[in-house]
Amino acid sequence: MLAVTAADHLPAGPVAVLANPTAGRGVHRGLLPPLLDRLAVAGRPVRLLEAGTAAEAEAACRAAVTEGIGALVTVGGDGTVHRALQAVAGTTVPFGPVPAGTGNDFALDTGYPADPLAAVDLITAALLQGRTRPVDLARVDGADGARRWYGAVLAAGFDAIVNERANRMRWPRGPRRYDLAILAELARLRPRRYTLRLDGVTHELDAVLVAVGNGACYGGRMRICPAADLTDGLLDVVVGGRFDRRTLMRVKPRIYAGTHVAHPLVRTYRARTVELAAEGITTYADGERALDLPVTITAVPAAVRLLR
Incomplete structure (x- = not known):
């Protein structure tokens, strides 16, 4: 069973969001505003990262972590998750993947619902309760x-x-x-x-x-x-x-x-x-x-x- 980290270990700071508008061939593009609204329920500022390419997305995630965000959330598929992992791996910044791509293997294998709205609700509840679960990565x-x-x-x-x-x-x-x-x-x-x-x-x-x-x-x-x-x-x-x-x-x-x-x-x-x-x-x-x-x-x- 995955261990649960205590609430007082969550870093302060805004929630940064990396969204790929072309993920899943654009099927979930209209969901971004309600997803951001639901994240805001956690009571933290929500900051949408600007990126036009995969390299820019990765750089934006790294910069956000360096600047002291409280969490990083992706809206997209495995490619979007991959860019974010380069920034949060080995850090104390918690991560939440919202599955919205053609391939969502990491998110689904780690127990997130396939429905993006249900996944963001799970992430928001974790932020409110200060709850994280550690999983392994490969380097x-x-x-x-x-x-x-x-x-x-x-x-x-x-x-x-x-x-x-x-x-x-x-x-x-x-x-x-x-x-x-x-x-x-x-x-x-x-x-x-x-x-x-x-x-x-x-x-x-x-x-x-x-x-x-x-x-x-x-x-x-x-x-x-x-x-x-x-x-x-x-x-x-x-x-x-x-x-x-x-x-x-x-x-x-x-x-x-x-x-x-x-x-x-x-x-x-x-x-x-x-x-x-x-x-x-x-x-x-x-x-x-x-x-x-x-x-x-x-x-x-x-x-x-x-x-x-």
Whole structure:
């Protein structure tokens, strides 16, 4: 069970809100004014952060934390959460994600309602009662000294390769671009050689899928790491071995239920620290472009305090 932090530990200051108006293809855009009104019931000033790009959003969150906000709330999906986590990870600033994107894996895995209004009511009640619950985050360190944090899952296999291709494509727009990227990468699918060090123990393996989960889900409720626990201080590693195209496409739908881990070509591991290396792979964390391999991923217990 998640621990509850005492009321007198909540920092003073306004509630900063980072909203992504394009999240969920704009479905929840009209909800922002009532969401802000409900947050104001907590009796603190509510400050909407200004940002036009993902980089600006992350910078705005970092600046707000430095300036002494009392809490940070996001309205959007996993990408918006990812930007905020870079600012609040390892600090005393509590965080509340309002799920309003196409993928809301971190918010839902940490117990927030799928309905944005219900989620903001939960966050407001936590602010009023001074209640927070700590959960783990994963910290990613690159060979060049770069560092990122994530809450859900880091992908370092086929899914990451597809994302990288889709991001390079200028046409078509929308989901169709991702579909075409999948087809292109399936045509050239091949297992890659990975070096995996789990708490110092080295494994050399050939794989098509590699995921390192702090949480269970990615990509909109795909349970890629179904046994992951956000409060156990451990990372769950799922490796899909030498799949050919036909086997991969048969197994992939099973990820939604988490039953893919029973396939004989899938291996699962658990560790506090994961060192991962392979040639030519750019990782994606919480669905966002992260760092090139090699990386070291560390489970950091109670790295963020959730308003729940």
